[in-house]
Amino acid sequence: xxxxxQEYSLSEHIVLSEKxxxxxVFTLLGLLCVSLMAYTGMGYMPIxxxxxxxxxxxxxVGRSAEAKAIFGKKWYIVMEVRLPRILCSALVGTALSxxxxxxxxxxxxxxxxxxxxxxxxxxxxxxxxxxxxxLEFYFGLSIQLxxxxxxxxxxxxxxxxxxxxxVVSPTSLILSGVIIGAIFSAGLSFMKYLAxxxxxxxxxxxxxxxxxxxxNDVLVLAIFTLLAFPIFFTFARDLNSLSMGDRCxxxxxxxxxxxxxxxxxxxxxxxxxxxxxxxxxxxxxxxVPHFFRFIVGPDNRKLLVVxxxxxxxxxxxxxxxxxxxxxxxxxxxxxxAITGGPFFAVVFRKKTLRRESPWAARG
Amino acid sequence: MGSKRxxxxxxxxxxxxxxxxxxxxxxxxxxxxxxYSIVGPNxxxxxxxxxxxxxxxxxTSGEIxxxxxxxxxxxxxxxxxxxxxxxxSFDVSFDFYVYEVLLMGRYPYKGRFSSFDxxxxxxxxxxxxxxxxxxxxxxxxxxLSGGERQRSIFGRVLVQDTPIVFLDEATSNLDPYYRYAMxxxxxxxxxxKGITVVSVFHDLSLASxxxxxxxxxxxxxxxxxxxxxxVLTPENIKDVFGIDVxxxxxxxxxxxxxxxxxxxxx
Numbered sequence: 001x002x003x004x005x006q007e008y009s010l011s012e013h014i015v016l017s018e019k020x021x022x023x024x025v026f027t028l029l030g031l032l033c034v035s036l037m038a039y040t041g042m043g044y045m046p047i048x049x050x051x052x053x054x055x056x057x058x059x060x061v062g063r064s065a066e067a068k069a070i071f072g073k074k075w076y077i078v079m080e081v082r083l084p085r086i087l088c089s090a091l092v093g094t095a096l097s098x099x100x101x102x103x104x105x106x107x108x109x110x111x112x113x114x115x116x117x118x119x120x121x122x123x124x125x126x127x128x129x130x131x132x133x134x135l136e137f138y139f140g141l142s143i144q145l146x147x148x149x150x151x152x153x154x155x156x157x158x159x160x161x162x163x164x165x166x167v168v169s170p171t172s173l174i175l176s177g178v179i180i181g182a183i184f185s186a187g188l189s190f191m192k193y194l195a196x197x198x199x200x201x202x203x204x205x206x207x208x209x210x211x212x213x214x215x216n217d218v219l220v221l222a223i224f225t226l227l228a229f230p231i232f233f234t235f236a237r238d239l240n241s242l243s244m245g246d247r248c249x250x251x252x253x254x255x256x257x258x259x260x261x262x263x264x265x266x267x268x269x270x271x272x273x274x275x276x277x278x279x280x281x282x283x284x285x286x287x288v289p290h291f292f293r294f295i296v297g298p299d300n301r302k303l304l305v306v307x308x309x310x311x312x313x314x315x316x317x318x319x320x321x322x323x324x325x326x327x328x329x330x331x332x333x334x335x336x337a338i339t340g341g342p343f344f345a346v347v348f349r350k351k352t353l354r355r356e357s358p359w360a361a362r363g
Numbered sequence: 364m365g366s367k368r369x370x371x372x373x374x375x376x377x378x379x380x381x382x383x384x385x386x387x388x389x390x391x392x393x394x395x396x397x398x399y400s401i402v403g404p405n406x407x408x409x410x411x412x413x414x415x416x417x418x419x420x421x422x423t424s425g426e427i428x429x430x431x432x433x434x435x436x437x438x439x440x441x442x443x444x445x446x447x448x449x450x451x452s453f454d455v456s457f458d459f460y461v462y463e464v465l466l467m468g469r470y471p472y473k474g475r476f477s478s479f480d481x482x483x484x485x486x487x488x489x490x491x492x493x494x495x496x497x498x499x500x501x502x503x504x505x506x507l508s509g510g511e512r513q514r515s516i517f518g519r520v521l522v523q524d525t526p527i528v529f530l531d532e533a534t535s536n537l538d539p540y541y542r543y544a545m546x547x548x549x550x551x552x553x554x555x556k557g558i559t560v561v562s563v564f565h566d567l568s569l570a571s572x573x574x575x576x577x578x579x580x581x582x583x584x585x586x587x588x589x590x591x592x593x594v595l596t597p598e599n600i601k602d603v604f605g606i607d608v609x610x611x612x613x614x615x616x617x618x619x620x621x622x623x624x625x626x627x628x629x
Binding site: 009010014105108122234237240241243244245246247248250251252253254255260261293297298299 | 398414417418419439442443444446447448452453454456458463464467468471473476479487491500501529575
């Protein structure tokens, strides 16, 4: 009988799902380590795994001078070219994925991604502005800085616009994001028009790239990501409460308006940082959380941890594909959507058909 | 009656939004071990009153005291350990397992970093037994029928284990069996555990059947309150709802039943 099949106790069921969760986490962590090391060895000049390990290890324990002497050119390739790029891609993957979890949880909308609130539109406009008027040359403002500033401006405008007497609803946030995004997109189009022949550099920036990233970029990304993650994690249960509706959230001791504004501000800052460093990389922030929701369920605590690791693996792999496996550098944003899209479609179909799901027809 | 402790009281509550006065001078005091029914026509401010009393909205003026402490001086978490709410609508945005939803009732007692322990699991187990949720607890909340979902959310309220329970039209989607089962359950808890239940009803018969004390609201005020016999009279109902009813008393139990009177006999 079906009843008897389900007759194990609740705590057993929970222990089972915890075990499953930790299994997923450790598998992903292992996969992340292995893939990062492997990718570092790959490229125009293949470097054996052992040598990569030795270079990284020697440098980490403070013997970089000796390592340089032993490995010569290979040391520079690993430490100055490949590792910064690979770590950047992994960190941006993590950042976009955990922000995706937060955006979807806060906006109660499975379609939300880190760019929903117009942060990307603001950043694009800022970058275009900097490129067209050559602000770096005249005012010493780098493209990254201007992109970040405009992302923050877009965020502030959206938050201001959607707050009514201290109440912020998901719908008003999404609407404000669309409106502000549309305005900045128009501005971007105008910049492209002004750019004339040089429009290519704007387009290339917008499509995102990890080429020629350095340790500074890694450091900035790491600081922001490592600061944001614990904050998100401590608010993960509040996000769970939010999904029960505002009044239930209140009755569970959560002020939904505060949580929304606080978490959206932090995650948008993180997105702004990553956009200003790597350009706009779509689809990661929406796909990774969805994919892992199929695997560990919607509990935001688990989802955050798993998405953080999984996002890093996904984007690092995608970047490795354009760097090593493909005959030419394809913009990373194009690649994530082209490879991730069909894969996600298959998983979505399979998982939805196999188990009870809101999208599957009820028998 | 007089010896019962007052758990929640409000003085001269006024709540305005967009220049409209939703709550217009409400004062009340809720005692422990009592079931309160709130009735009133649509838009009279019943739900808003519950929101004010549980800190969801801040009153324009007036004060609310929960166990003698000003509500404004308490954190939302403190309030959540005293008052739980069973809302009108039960849309859950993500497909949580029912046991995960039930465990959410323990959130107000959990630190940000702590995880659930055996006490929490036992609490959930007990509620699962009591509410006959065995068959749904390992299913996803988004896949349940309206009634099953409502019972699960009710389970979450019981897991929260608060001395005050607010029910806002909480039994609207339930079949008669579970409707009475749920209300019997909370009624019995007012007697056995001394909790206070404040329930908004559209169904006057249910309000009369369970309410030790009935509050009748109209245009943001409490116009009649007291025992059900005093409040739920045909005259008061005519005044507040504008309908004609006849009062029938069950000869065995003495419970009053309200029968609407039609103008034109059909």
